[in-house]
Structure formats: structure tokens, C-alpha cells
């Protein structure tokens with residue numbers, strides 16, 4: 001025999017409201033859960049060990065840095081389009097580059113290729129200040145807005161061609177290049193502090209490049225080594 005239904009309209013309303021609250025809270029916590037899972041499976045399991053990097057990757061809400069129609073893919077193991085034909089890098093690559101740079105809380109960092117602002121936010125969680133340059137004005141503006149909304153007061157974004165670096169704020173402890181030049185720009189080498197490190201993908205446009213780590217020792221001598229094959233959008237030059 002079917003059970004009689006005693007639900008009053010009021011009880012039905014209450015049930016619907018509760019259901020809504022549960023799904024709203026569920027949505028918010030599922031981003032955090034996806035992020036925790038991303039850090040374990042995509043980053044720690046692949047060998048990134050620096051706790052400060054892992055913590056930063058756990059804290060920064062990557063979904064805030066991607067367009068609305070990409071948010072549900074924000075924690076996937078892949079780069080994503082961010083408009084203007086550009087991409088936010090795969091989470092693992094962001095973590096790897098950050099770890100290779102060996103960031104510390106006293107550091108002042110230059111990033112070339114702000115894009116979404118996500119890599120800048122990861123760095124800003126760890127270091128004193130991040131200066132970041134983006135050649136596309138629309139992207140620079142969007143990144144500025146999201147970084148401000150999330151409260152990152154230690155990031156300065158500027159529109160321009162990052163090939164020449166940012167002489168007013170040089171020298172930098174770390175320089176991270178997130179678009180691929182075919183050679184490491186000399187102005188960036190000049191703006192690196194003795195004892196500093198640069199992490200940059202170097203190689204031909206639209207082919208596999210090599211992620212390189214360049215070190216400048218205390219005497220100013222420069223050495224560099226290749227670390228991994230990567231694929232980045234090209235570093236473009238302003239005419």
C-alpha cells in the first residue's frame with residue numbers, strides 16, 4: 001500500500017530551501033575538495049615537495065582566474081583558454097616552475113606573461129612582492145581586477161612588452177617567464193640579482209620548448225640547465 005503523504009505546502013517550501021542551501025554549500029566546498037585532490041594527485045605525486053608551494057597551490061582559488069565557462073574545468077590536469085588566444089598553464093607546470101625558482105618570503109619577483117594572474121597569486125602567497133608584465137591590455141586589466149578582489153596587495157601588474165624587463169624595480173631575486181622566447185632576453189639576465197634564479201621556457205614557436213633554470217652566482221657568473229620539455233605560447237615582441 002502506498003504511504004499517505006502528509007507534507008504541507010509549508011513543509012515542502014522548507015525542504016526546497018534546505019535543498020538549495022545544501023547545493024550552494026556543496027558547490028563551494030567541492031572547489032576546495034577538487035583543489036586538495038589536484039595538489040595530491042597532479043603535484044605532490046609527481047614529485048613537487050616544497051611545502052610552501054604545495055600550501056600556496058592549496059590556497060589559491062584557481063577557478064577565480066578562468067572565464068565562467070571554464071570554471072568547472074579549473075582543477076583539471078590541463079592548461080585552459082583565458083581569452084585573446086592565451087592560456088593559463090597546467091597546475092603542475094605552475095607548481096614545478098614555482099618550486100624551481102626556490103621562492104622565499106624576502107624575495108622580490110618579476111614575472112613575464114601575467115595572463116590570468118594565477119602564477120602571480122601563487123608566488124604572492126610566498127614572496128614579498130611580485131611585479132608582473134602582460135602584453136595584452138585586456139588580460140592585464142582582468143588579472144589586476146581578480147588579484148585586487150582576492151586581496152593580493154603585493155602584486156603590481158603592468159601592460160607592456162616584458163622582453164625589456166622592469167628596470168625601475170630591478171634587480172630581482174627571481175624572474176619567471178611564462179611565455180616562450182627563442183632565447184633568454186639579455187635585459188632579464190641583467191636584471192637578475194647575483195645569487196638569483198630565472199625559470200623560463202626557451203625554444204621555437206609552436207613546438208616543444210625546454211624549461212630552463214638560469215642561475216647567477218654571487219660573482220655575477222651565469223649558468224643554465226634544461227629541466228623538462230614544455231609547451232608555452234610564444235613570447236611576442238611589441239613593434
Ligand code: SAH
Nearest residue numbers: 088113115116118119135162178179235236
Ligand atoms: N602566467 C600566466 C599564463 C601565461 S600565458 C597565468 O598564470 O595565467 C603567457 C602570457 O604571456 C599570455 O597572456 C601572453 O599574452 C603573454 N605575453 C606574450 N608575450 C609577452 C611579452 N613580450 N611581454 C609580456 N607578456 C607577454
